[in-house]
Amino acid sequence: MAMSPELRSKIVKLGGATALTIAIALLGGPDGVEGQRSTPYRDVGGVWTVCSGITGPDVIPGHHYSDKECDALLNKHLAPVKVAVDAAVKIPIDNYTRAALYSFAYNVGVTAFRRSSLLRHVNAGDTLAACDDLRKWVYVNKQRNRGLVNRREIDRQVCLLGQT
Template sequence: MAISSGLRNKLIAAAGGGAMLITTIFLGGKGGVEGREYVAYKDVAGVWTVCDGITGQGVIRNKTYTDRECDQLLWNRVSLVKAQVDPLVQVPLGEYQRAALYSFTYNVGIGAFSKSTLLKKLNAGNVDAACEELRRWIYAGGQKWRGLMNRRDMERSLCLAEAADDLAGK
């Protein structure tokens, strides 16, 4: 699944804001890859989740979250992911590539990312092969999921885009 034209335009506009802004736009709000849910629910793996894929002890069941609360939770989580991912990456990357890694790690967790073949290939300098590794991460609860396949395809597109022109298909 390709990145929708609306999301693509938002990502191109965010390019000057860096990987953090690109990631929050990619993940968050209406039209983001996570989808926004204002009341906690159990995801396909049985994990309590709210807003834009936020999980963990801070998720309050039966609470209705506001857009402002969801935006803050998303920014806090992406900031944490950035702080965890950046020290592990030993090669220079563009902002879209970093955003793809942040999105991926946001979804699978730092433990999985830190031990992944994706990171090994990336740090060996094979960025394209690392981006291709994203397509392998399509399982949740032991099953292949169409939603994860779509998400990984979009993350791969973001990862392979070195500049806004690449993302726009120019």
């Protein structure tokens, strides 16, 4: 699945922005890869989730989250991901690739990111292989998940924007 023209335009227009700003645009709101749901639900793995993929103790089943609350939660949850990704990436990379790494690590967790071949490829200077590695992370409970296939393709497209 390709990134929607609206999301692509939004991301490209942020070309001079920080990687964090690009990642927030990529993840947040109704146009982001996560979409945005104001009422908690169980994701495909059975985890309580709300807003743009927020999980954990901030998710209160039955609570309705405003857009302002969702924005605050995304910023709160993305901050430690940014720190972890920035510490793990040892070479200079462009902001689009870094934003895609933030999105990926936000979704799979920083431990999985740190152990990934994707990170090894980035640090070896093979960004194209790293972007392609995103396509490997599409399984939930050993089952290929169409939603993750779509999400990883969008992350890959953002990752590759810096390679052109």
